[in-house]
Amino acid sequence: MASILVLGGTSWLGGTVAARAVALGHEVTCLARGESGTVPDGARLVRADRADPAAYEALAGPVSWDLVVDVARQPGHVRGAIAALAHRATHWVFVSSCSVYARHDEPRADESATLLPALGADEATPEQYGEGKVACESAVAEGRAGAALIARSGLIVGHGDPTERFGYWPGRFAQAARDGGAVLVPDHPNQQVQWVDVGDLADWLVSAGLSGTTGTYNAVGAPVPLEHVLDAAARVAGFHGEVVRADGETLDRMGIQEFMGPRSLPLWLRDPEWQAFMDRSGAAATRAGLASRPLETTMSDALAWEEQLGTDRARSKAGLDRHDELDVIAAISAGSAQPVSERSISD
Structure with a gap:
């Protein structure tokens, strides 16, 4: 049994990491405010706000950990954790993001690709997410003298996904x-889509972390054409109906965005500068033990989550509301697709 500290543990990825560690019989402590949810059964919650300089006093004492897993996005939180705890942990894992890269138009680029400049401030805005994660990586690398596993995750998907991007498709086909x-x-059938299942990522973070794996890895699976992803979504949803395909110009005229956000088609990327955003090399992580479950399994888990949330709910994070989608389909089928500002969308 290992002692594991999860900095977080009450939200999606952190909670999954904590749950997997508990299931493996490890002693798990989660440091979090406790406002995003509860820790998994079997884990201990230590309440603290990492924005408070005294946050880590709640962990005071001679206690050390076999593994610390940090999923933070704010540089100040990571710098504080490293200063307080780096010397008290045998192994350290930091979950970063492929958003740290400066370019997203280089297919199969590996971990040596150019990064964004590191953010100097302690707090990153949503628009500074990538720069903030670069700063977090730098703090971990320096504070641990390279003795850390830095996992640059791609699109994290599966059961519990709060972004609604991947799950939109099986949910919509089921509806x-x-x-x-x-x-x-x-x-856009040949556009590449790449992801990592939250369960696979959590398993790897725990196992690779405890085994002493260090270095920086793109934590991603193999890229798959968008058409294959949509076909899998339709299969697991039992959909055998009509599919209406629209090119980028038509969707743009109809006011439909790419990838995410209100009135979007999730996972779709039209901008040439972002065509390789989900097409990076994950070879190093695969060699280090990151395994990927079958697409259909991940898609089924995503559908179960969508059904739990309700597939007919309003879409604000990603996707189209169903009545809006049917209006768009009708306009396209009638050959009268007009910019959204020039036509009526039913309430």
């Missing part, structure tokens, strides 16, 4: 299978 209507998809 359409019930109502008998068509589904709108981007006509």
Whole structure:
């Protein structure tokens, strides 16, 4: 049994890491405010706000950990953790992001690709997410003298996904299978899509961390054409109806965004400068033991989560509301697709 400290542990990835560690029989402590949720059964919660300089006093004492896992996005939080705890941990894992890279138009680029400049401030805005993660990586690398595992995660998907991007597709196909209507998809079949299942990532962070794996890795699976992802979503949802394909110009005229956000088609990327955002080399992580479950398994887990949330809910984080989608399909099918500002969207 190992002693593991998760800096977080009450939200999605951190909670999954804590749950997997508990399931493996480890002693798990989670340091968190406790406002995002509860820790998994079997884990101990230590309440603290990492924005408070005294946050780590709650962990005072001679206690050390076999592994610390940090999923923070704010440089100040990571710098504080390193200063307080780096000398009290045998192994250290920091979850970063592929958003640290300066370019996203280089297919299969590996970990040597150019990074964004590191953020000097302690707090990153959402627009500074990548620069903030670079600063976090630097703090970990310096504070641990290179003795850390830095996992640059790609698109994290699966059960519990709060972003609604991956799960939108099996959820929408399931909804359409019930109502008998068509589904709108981007006509960009060969665009690459890449992800990592939250369960696979959590398993690897714990196992690789405890085994002493160090270095920086793109924590991603193999890229797959968008068409294959959509086909898998339709299969697990039991959808056999009509699919309406729309090119980028048509979708742009209709006011439909790419990738995420309100009135979007998730996972679709039109901008040439972002075509390799989900097409990076994960070879190093694979050699280090990161395994990927079958697409259909991940898609089924995503569908179960969508069904739990309700597939007919309003879409604000990613995707189209169903009535909006059907209006768009009708306009496209009638050959009268107009900019969204020039047509009526039903309430």
